[in-house]
Amino acid sequence: MTRPGSGLRPFSVKAKMSTLVVVSVFITTGLLMVAVRTRTELRFITVFSVIATLLITQFVAHGLTAPLDEMTKVARSISHGDYTRRVSGADRRDELGDLAQTINRMADDLEAVDRHRKELVANVSHELRTPIAALRAVLENVVDGVSSADPETMRTALKQTERLGRLVETLLDLSRLDNGVVTLKARRFEVWPYLSGVLKEANLAVSHRRLSSGSGNHMRKDVHLHLDVSPPELTAHADAERLHQVVANLIDNAVKHSPPHGRVTVLARRGPGPESLTLEVLDEGPGIPESERHRVFERFNRGEVPSPHGPGSDGGTGLGLAIARWAVDLHGGRIGVAESVRGCRIQVTLPGVPQPRG
Numbered sequence: 001m002t003r004p005g006s007g008l009r010p011f012s013v014k015a016k017m018s019t020l021v022v023v024s025v026f027i028t029t030g031l032l033m034v035a036v037r038t039r040t041e042l043r044f045i046t047v048f049s050v051i052a053t054l055l056i057t058q059f060v061a062h063g064l065t066a067p068l069d070e071m072t073k074v075a076r077s078i079s080h081g082d083y084t085r086r087v088s089g090a091d092r093r094d095e096l097g098d099l100a101q102t103i104n105r106m107a108d109d110l111e112a113v114d115r116h117r118k119e120l121v122a123n124v125s126h127e128l129r130t131p132i133a134a135l136r137a138v139l140e141n142v143v144d145g146v147s148s149a150d151p152e153t154m155r156t157a158l159k160q161t162e163r164l165g166r167l168v169e170t171l172l173d174l175s176r177l178d179n180g181v182v183t184l185k186a187r188r189f190e191v192w193p194y195l196s197g198v199l200k201e202a203n204l205a206v207s208h209r210r211l212s213s214g215s216g217n218h219m220r221k222d223v224h225l226h227l228d229v230s231p232p233e234l235t236a237h238a239d240a241e242r243l244h245q246v247v248a249n250l251i252d253n254a255v256k257h258s259p260p261h262g263r264v265t266v267l268a269r270r271g272p273g274p275e276s277l278t279l280e281v282l283d284e285g286p287g288i289p290e291s292e293r294h295r296v297f298e299r300f301n302r303g304e305v306p307s308p309h310g311p312g313s314d315g316g317t318g319l320g321l322a323i324a325r326w327a328v329d330l331h332g333g334r335i336g337v338a339e340s341v342r343g344c345r346i347q348v349t350l351p352g353v354p355q356p357r358g
Contacts, residue, residue: 083111237275257285276352
């Protein structure tokens, strides 16, 4: 069986070279016939034949070498880290067109890899911020004499340190995200104690977050976090560490956009399937315009909603909601902005125990 693209294509380089040979032979033959009929000296005919052949060869060679020169320049730019240049002529119907398409695809792939590498660094920085803030809060309380270095306090510090280690391993998985090789470690757990722990860590981070304003740095201690789980004995089946990423980032985003003395509520309800879970995070901020709702989960998107704290407030890196969406997608769940009378309402649905296919 002949492979697609094999053989002699009408516009291939092989066809053009064959045509050049045939045309050269026809020109030479024609000139010889003219010489015989007109009794022209053979040397003149030879000179004319060579000149005509060279002109045609030069025309064909220019059409073949010009794209190769451009490809060389683009490949040299790519080797120096410039992935923005592309080769023209990818629509050619010959081998050079195929080569141009291949180089452009390679440049696209290298540009995507470089972009993902930069995003990974930003993701790592963003994800490490919350446990570091909580750990710093515990240590500052001990140093300032607000709390003593009792076993309970040290256990809290140790828990944050362990979480840092887990986050490093988790965030390195982002490098394999697009390849679909990140695995879930799902298990059954009780929702109330689990979310209580997440909110406790978030409370530590919230109370020690510094916000820059026109009057200088000040401590944000006015946002109240509330947990609502119904029924209280609710259980779910999910990857607890990935779910922690979802809830922590949603709370972090809600706190940033909460008004002074605002309230952030985390609701948990039983989902439609076995061990499934529906989570909602509500704030009392300005909300998200409907035109922006499809973009809030994109990486590095910070939206156009003004901060309720003033123009100098910390807008974050625009990665929190993107990471939350990634973790939800990994579960096969759904995340989106739901309708709300006041503020913003992010709804998450996790499918629970996978059902066998009949």
